[in-house]
Amino acid sequence: MAKKFIMAIDLGGTNLKCALLDNSLKIKAKSSFSTKSFDSKYKLIQGITDLLESLILNQRLKRSAILGVGIGVPGPVDTLKGIVHFLPNIPGWKEVGLKKILERKIKLPVFIDNDAKLMTLAEHELGAAKHYKNVLCLTLGTGVGGGLIINDSLYRGSDNAAGEAGHFPLNENGPLCGCGAHGCLETYVGNRKIIKAARELFGPKITLERVSALAKENNPKAIDFWSQVGGKLGLALSGIVNLLNLDLIVIGGGVSYAGPVLFESIRRTIILRAMRLQAKRVRVVKAKLGMDAGIIGAGYLVRERLKG
């Protein structure tokens, strides 16, 4: 049997990643580009097409050796029809039939899903959530995304929109959120918000990586900073574990690299705030697949769709 490959795209608000995976979801090649260099929807779609074509060329692949293309996008998606409803952090996308457009251009089967859902699938299939039954995967970046594993399967909800943990309300009259509500988790722990808070504490040149390094050196201001971020996350997660009685919470995305001080603060808050049975059960761990989770999930999506 000829070797079969899968192509995967992870479209983020900041970076566009492209990879070639083998049939067991191992990454054979990957590349990354700034999303901003494609400044319109049409340029971005053409950019994705060019990336895929050049990957086929560079890797000397026959089209017949490629099972299909999986794409993760940062927003709500009709995954069966392959339509992107909208992308909160990339302007100009509204009800775009991305699957059809790309299949016509690239002449391969294309499957599309929300990026946090793909990260969740990847962590459950190959990462930190393997062998866990009821899981929330949280990605901490510009936005706060999430995906749910319920009874060992990805739970999509009635419109494939389940998992939006970033819009868990923490305070009735909290800061206004991009979604139109007040006090959403994202308004407290989204990247923009915490970078702003870090600058106020440590000066305009500080990076979150530096605050993490300071916390590891026992700098009290840095420890307090991450404890507060963990406290907000722990508060939302307490409400979620009360409701869902999960056995695992996986935390990924840039902020998950903050180190033990963040995870200890999350765990402490859950023990303090969540109900006894639920708090006792749930483990909180860092994502295992790191920045590749989205790509691996996109590959998994292709494999699953072609099976069924």
Place this chain on the structure above:
Amino acid sequence: MAKKFIMAIDLGGTNLKCALLDNSLKIKAKSSFSTKSFDSKYKLIQGITDLLESLILNQRLKRSAILGVGIGVPGPVDTLKGIVHFLPNIPGWKEVGLKKILERKIKLPVFIDNDAKLMTLAEHELGAAKHYKNVLCLTLGTGVGGGLIINDSLYRGSDNAAGEAGHFPLNENGPLCGCGAHGCLETYVGNRKIIKAARELFGPKITLERVSALAKENNPKAIDFWSQVGGKLGLALSGIVNLLNLDLIVIGGGVSYAGPVLFESIRRTIILRAMRLQAKRVRVVKAKLGMDAGIIGAGYLVRERLKG
């Protein structure tokens, strides 16, 4: 074939209900007692036994015609082992092997589950949630309980403790809750809290039924009262539909009789606070089985357990 019957008990913080159901879960006979008249765990267990025995006697039933006994209790339960972990509103219950104790006394198969989960099963099988796939059932009483239908099945979570919507945090520094956390939904809309608020507005003799009647007569203070209760419910439900992308929310328990003003306020808040896709999808309706939901659910539990 001889006709088969099911016995059902709904143990509440206030009332103990007992009923005889036929195999299609229709109620043939029922009775209700004050829970407080059984002032210890042992008296309550003996009370349940006596109720069941007298029902058998009164209805001239042969034990061979009874499939089993289903019992709903207001607290977390290990439903497979039939152990009651604890009951927040009935003192003295801790890790009680109620199934075994009652089976020895009554010589019939006994099945136990949490009351909100049984209400949810009943509403999904025979009530307002029939034909809906992803549902939250909320019961508004002394406590605020809940149960989840996910992909057409009752979702139990990792310790059969899923569904605790009453302990959804609405404000980080809100009122202290019986569960030890702050600002839980129950601290805003639990019966004790809203009766207290009603008395402050309408005088010491007011009942919630009277406030509902006043709202129906367009009394502005009464309308404002229920709008505020609905606002708190809507806020928690917004977070829950963002996370779970449900197609239905069913509201039962005493407070659900408040009338349209309550439901309109809930719906308005969800449209204002929840994300667009999720808010557009979800319907909010009153429970259909009313105060019998717990009993019907207990009957359903027996039927399902004996099938499997």
